[in-house]
Amino acid sequence: MTAGTRGHAEAAPHTRFAGLLVDALGPDAVSTDPGTLQRYSHDYGHVAEPFLPLAVVFAGGVEDVQETLRLAGRHGVSVIARGAGTGVSGGAHATEGCVVLSLERMNRILDIRAEDEVAVVEPGVVNADLNDAVAPHGLMYAPDPASFRQSTIGGNVATNAGGLRCAKYGVTRDSVLGLEVVLADGTLIRTGRDTFKGVAGYDLTSLFVGSEGTLGVVVSVTVRLRYLSAEHRSVAALFPDIVAAAAGVVAIARQRVQPAITELLDSGTMAVIDTLHGTDLASRGGALLLVRLDGHGAVIEESLVRGALLELGASLSEAGDALADRLIEMRRSSRGDEQDDAYRVGEDVAVPRSRLVSYMAELREIAARHTVLLRIVAHAGDGNLHPTFWVEPAEGEAGLVRLNAALDESIRAALAAGGTITGEHGVGQYKRRWLAWEQQPEVLELQHRVKELFDPQGILNPGKAI
Amino acid sequence: MTAGTRGHAEAAPHTRFAGLLVDALGPDAVSTDPGTLQRYSHDYGHVAEPFLPLAVVFAGGVEDVQETLRLAGRHGVSVIARGAGTGVSGGAHATEGCVVLSLERMNRILDIRAEDEVAVVEPGVVNADLNDAVAPHGLMYAPDPASFRQSTIGGNVATNAGGLRCAKYGVTRDSVLGLEVVLADGTLIRTGRDTFKGVAGYDLTSLFVGSEGTLGVVVSVTVRLRYLSAEHRSVAALFPDIVAAAAGVVAIARQRVQPAITELLDSGTMAVIDTLHGTDLASRGGALLLVRLDGHGAVIEESLVRGALLELGASLSEAGDALADRLIEMRRSSRGDEQDDAYRVGEDVAVPRSRLVSYMAELREIAARHTVLLRIVAHAGDGNLHPTFWVEPAEGEAGLVRLNAALDESIRAALAAGGTITGEHGVGQYKRRWLAWEQQPEVLELQHRVKELFDPQGILNPGKAI
Structure with a gap:
């Protein structure tokens, strides 16, 4: 030059x-x-x-x-x-x-076919906006991550996002029928179908869902919608402690009731809600179970749930009291809007449901052993826990060392319980260090070869997801 | 030598x-x-x-x-x-x-974890045997292809099998949490997880499901179980013709009721049942709609369904009459056990649900135009149709030419309606000639490259699925 x-x-x-x-x-x-x-x-x-x-x-x-x-x-x-x-x-x-x-500007809802219970959206459509648009048709888009008022359908697809309603209505993958994807070389392809059922060829749609933008860029999403229930009943149940509350989750399952929402909050999370919303939950119990029933059987299911929880000695919200509904909304905001930093990390493991209680006990032991602060909220219906671990930033490096040791141990314990390192947040960049603890070398290698096939130059979101 | x-x-x-x-x-x-x-x-x-x-x-x-x-x-x-x-x-x-x-001899149920609502099975376990084993726990394995008394879970996984209950409970893919798979070179890998939720790495599980043994051999399947409903109510509704019956399907959806089963039978299928079981359906109506409601809201839903169908002038089975249940079982056997041959072909397209009526009308026109015999049964809840086309074998080659022309046209019409060439049977060998009508060249090519990655020598079930 x-x-x-x-x-x-x-x-x-x-x-x-x-x-x-x-x-x-x-x-x-x-x-x-x-x-x-x-x-x-x-x-x-x-x-x-x-x-x-x-x-x-x-x-x-x-x-x-x-x-x-x-x-x-x-x-x-x-x-x-x-x-x-x-x-x-x-x-x-x-x-x-x-x-x-x-992809925020690609935010048009391209089609709502109410009779087919299907919508087609650009990736930048915000989850809540899609729900607002289909509600007048008596329909909903089921996956509801805590960030649903901000997060986009494209982002939800990239992470295979979950939310509160998954145990009954499934995760993002279960609502995606087809995709349009731009491949690394600019080629536009169409995967999947417009119908509920379809088995032509390999399930490339599911391969793209959750691949975090490492295999292609999703530019259109065809989703299946579900019935927006006219009826819903919510129950808030206070228990003396988290073990008793988890027994409530099992008792509901024994009634063969599948709630739309089953959220379990420990006393630390209750205290956060008290601070944010001026409630007095923490003074009234040691754990909170929030249950929402929907569908035509909601009233019958509510009665079964109330009976089962009363039998366990829970203190229940009055039938029809709007408090239970409000608490569910408060719970949504008890984590979704927070930004993690080095000193506070929100985790996302999932364990087989029968291991909820013992795993939560282990988490407390781990936190105590490392002198790390902990609060827990769980999508208890599907065993997906969001423990938040933190230390005081004033502690500096010494606190970080303890925090990371506790995090590592919490992940090891989840895997030992038959769980996974990520229930719904995705591996991204942060959890890659734990992926090899869950997946065998052959699977890691296979995934890298799939990546190479779709993106030979490695230009799509390198160093993420796998 | x-x-x-x-x-x-x-x-x-x-x-x-x-x-x-x-x-x-x-x-x-x-x-x-x-x-x-x-x-x-x-x-x-x-x-x-x-x-x-x-x-x-x-x-x-x-x-x-x-x-x-x-x-x-x-x-x-x-x-x-x-x-x-x-x-x-x-x-x-x-x-x-x-x-x-x-894989028939690998037929052990390896584990039933009732509290987790999960089972682990070898691929040779017969679908009905798994259901029998989990029923005492109040659980079911939901996908129920018509062949469920003979077909194996491994075969169900290979084809991503559907069945009658899919609109409510999903297809095989929606019930598979994890797999053990032997790759082409003999390597044993484990995909997926034991938990309901999990997003670690790419969704290889879904890639294997429905791949018809072309990417690997499944040797163990971890499935999610669903609640076996204590309550179920069945309604049989006779209509003058198939168009009126299809309007019944729409009317049920408008009530926001999701039946476990919604089967639509035309007069030809009713005649088959009459012949096999000595009923007199064909003399009493021109189309039959069979609906099963389950879950805790079954009684409420039954009343909504009966109201909606009566308003359309349907002739309904008496409430509590076991006939409706028996008819659903008869319908299961109205196709599942048949072997196709050159002169009789059972098809398997799916169309967006709003197109059911117009597509069935098209099928009749196509059959008439080619002088080919036709009867139709549909999983109407998810738009999956099984038209059976046939000609008399005595006609020889001339009949076959007309039959194949009618089949081709029926597929073109399904695709033009926004449908797929296969809702649940799989592409196998028979439907490969239609795959390029549905999928663009770039997708076909991509699938072949995926196949090559998993099976570079091409020894796994060559010439199938893609």
């Missing part, structure tokens, strides 16, 4: 690539504004190693996504697709020299 | 390979008996090109499967894994120079 000359060709590589993006997509679709780069450099997960993207692309349509991937492929630049960035495993964290591809 | 010498090394290649199998697995595990070879050379699907396998291996355990695949790989011999052989798409048909690997 000749010193003294200045221009396009001599700009720093990242400026050059941003320029190419602007040339291809127009200035409105590309930002290199420092504040924007910072804001789009991470999701809600803890950032271990911060990087700024070269640029943020705001795709307005499928062609923008294709063009971005083609350019990225040509120049060997990584692409991190993202929705609202509410993930908590760092799946949308920027990596060195990457471009972030935001 | 020296003429005149005889022995192991000079035996015909197929005799040699069978000999190697016997050496490795023992004589009890291998058969070359001509009757056995014949019986295991096909499933219930139509055989276009008959082949006999070199041998049939009856695996007694995982090691037998591994050893068979290792030997097959070393000698370039294809392996067709099979369960009970009740598939109807030729997915288990023998191909030239293959070995058939029967």
Whole structure:
């Protein structure tokens, strides 16, 4: 290079690539504004190693996504697709020299076919917006992560998001019938189908669901909708302690009742709700079980649930009292909006349901042994726990060492109980260190070969998910 | 080779390979008996090109499967894994120079964890046997293909089998939490998890489900069980014609009732039941809708369903009359046990539910135009139709030409309606000619590359599924 000359060709590589993006997509679709780069450099997960993207692309349509991937492929630049960035495993964290591809502007609901109980949406549609749009038809989109008012369907697909209603209505994968996906080389493919049932060819749809943008970029999602129940009944049950409350979960199952929601909160979580909402839960019991029944049998199921819980000595909300409903909404906000950092980590293991009690006891022992603070909330219907571990930031490095030791032990204990390192948050970047504890080397290797097949250059969200 | 010498090394290649199998697995595990070879050379699907396998291996355990695949790989011999052989798409048909690997002897229920609502089974466990074993715990294994008294869980997994209860309880994929799979090179891997929820890594489990033994051989299946309803109510509704009956399906959905079973039978299917069971359905109406409600809301739902159907002028079975239940059992046997041949083909398309009526009208036009006989039964709740087309064998080639033209048109019409070529039977061998009508070249190509990744030598059930 000749010193003294200045221009396009001599700009720093990242400026050059941003320029190419602007040339291809127009200035409105590309930002290199420092504040924007910072804001789009991470999701809600803890950032271990911060990087700024070269640029943020705001795709307005499928062609923008294709063009971005083609350019990225040509120049060997990584692409991190993202929705609202509410993930908590760092799946949308920027990596060195990457471009972030935001799908927020692709937020049109393309079709609602009420008679078919199907909707087609762009990836940037917010979960709650889809639910608002289909509710007048008596329908709902079932997966409801705590972030449902912010998170997008595309992000939900990327992480195979769960939520509170999964034990009855399934996770994201169970509601996705088909996808349109842009592959690493810019090719647009259509997977799956428009019908409830269909077994033509391999289930590529499920392979993309939960793959965290490492195999392709989802640009359209066909979802199955479920009936929005006209009837629902909620029960709040206070127990002296978490073991008694977990016995309540088992008692409900013995009645062969499948609640829409079964949330279990320990005293620490109750205290958080008290602080946020001015309630007095923590003074009235040591654990809270929140149950919602829906469907045409809701009233019958409510009576079965109340009977079973009373028999265990629980203190129940009055029938019809709106408090139980309000508590469920409060519970939704008791974790979903928090940002993790090095000193506070919200975990996401799942264990076989019969192990809930013993696993929670182990968690308390682990926290005590490492002098780490702990509170627990669980989607108890499907054994998915969200323990939050934390230490005081003032403790510095010494606290972090204890925190990480406790986290590691909690994961080992979940696996020993027949569980998984992630029930619904995804592996992202944060949980990769634990993946080999769960999966055998042959499976890890196979997944990397699948990744290589779909993305031979390794430009799609590198270092995530597998 | 020296003429005149005889022995192991000079035996015909197929005799040699069978000999190697016997050496490795023992004589009890291998058969070359001509009757056995014949019986295991096909499933219930139509055989276009008959082949006999070199041998049939009856695996007694995982090691037998591994050893068979290792030997097959070393000698370039294809392996067709099979369960009970009740598939109807030729997915288990023998191909030239293959070995058939029967998993029927691996029929142990390895574990029932009632509190976790989970069971672990070997692939050869018959669907009905699993249901019998878990029923005392108040649980069921939900997917119920018509062949459930013969078909195995492994075969159900291979085809992602459906059945009558899918609209409410999902297909096989929705009940499979994890698998143990022997890969083409004999490696044993474990996919998925023991918990209801889990998102660690790619969803390899779903990739194997429905892959018809082309990516690996499933040797263990962890399934989620569902509550066996204590209450169930069945309603049989006679309508003047199929259009009126289909309006009944829509009316039930408008009540936001999700029946466990919604079967729609045309007059031809009613006549088959009359012949088999001595009923007089065909004289009393032109179409039959069979509905089963279950769960704690069954009685309430029954009343909603009866109200909606009466309003449409249907003639209903008396409340509590066992006839409706008996008719559902008769309907199960109205197709499941039949073997297709060149002159009679049972189809399996699915269409968006709102298209049921117009699609059935199209089917009748197609049949009339080609002078082909037709009867229809549908899992109406999820838009999955089983039209049976046939001609009189006495017609010979001329009849076959018309039959195949009608079949092709019925598939084109389903696709034009937004449907799929196979709702639950699988592509197998028989439907491969239609796959490219549904899937774009890029998807077909991608699937072949996935196949190549898992099975580089192409020894696993070649020429099937994709």
